[in-house]
């Protein structure tokens with residue numbers, strides 16, 4: 381649908397050649413990895429993010445295939461504006477990716493301060509869940525027209541305990557709910573899938589309501605080793621590693637029969653089993 385725009389003259393081939401992608405939360409971390417992968421695959425990318433620094437850095441690239449829109453995606457108006465700008469620049473939207481998110485930095489129920497309970501709940505659910513709904517609502521007419529694809533971001537915390545505290549974990553289970561409901565509601569026109577990354581060293585911030593907004597995941601001491609130690613593949617994934625999963629789920633020609641699915645890009649956290657794989661079990665233990 382977005383085949384005629386002048387920016388396509390930029391010579392790019394790839395799985396998403398000429399496709400228009402809106403990436404909400406594409407300013408840093410995993411979202412930025414998706415932006416770079418999609419651009420390499422020939423996509424025309426619009427990013428909505430509320431980080432001024434990240435939007436400035438993207439704008440400074442002066443890439444005609446990239447539009448960077450500053451805005452808080454918790455507001456419907458910001459989503460509508462980003463959608464309008466994507467359509468104006470690239471003649472439509474073929475895929476929507478939502479990467480915006482924050483964490484509770486593993487704050488347990490016992491440690492959640494009573495006085496900030498409501499505001500922390502609201503902040504985490506507004507960013508981790510409501511943004512997916514608002515962005516989808518805003519992009520819906522364009523996605524219906526293109527018969528496009530949506531890719532949300534879950535987490536290992538959407539499957540297993542201990543990937544966050546109860547607020548983060550509940551918010552990620554909620555996104556699984558959106559994949560289930562919206563893949564059903566929006567079929568047959570739109571395919572709705574998700575990626576569930578595992579631990580990744582990024583500037584993911586904590587909730588302001590918990591006083592954790594200056595605390596970034598990448599600053600947690602020994603975070604890379606902690607991530608490596610718990611997954612069977614012993615990987616410390618980079619955002620670019622997850623980006624391939626987003627690319628696959630965004631590429632309609634490759635997912636003719638795929639909707640309501642989640643790619644778990646977490647080093648195999650579900651494959652840990654009950655006994656070690658290092659040969660520690662002795663003969664006769666079975």
Ligand SMILES: NC(=O)c1ccc[n+]([C@@H]2O[C@H](COP(=O)([O-])OP(=O)(O)OC[C@H]3O[C@@H](n4cnc5c(N)ncnc54)[C@H](O)[C@@H]3O)[C@@H](O)[C@H]2O)c1
Nearest residue numbers: 405407408409410429430452453480481535579580582584
């Ligand atoms: N880093 C991990 O270990 C990990 C693991 C599993 C899942 N995730 C999920 O991946 C997603 C991306 O996280 P990340 O680790 O790359 O962190 P990140 O902080 O680098 O990326 C999040 C992006 O969303 C933007 N954002 C946040 N709130 C926003 C808002 N209200 N409006 C507009 N933009 C907003 C941020 O500015 C940032 O650019 C999140 O949903 C996170 O929960 C991360």
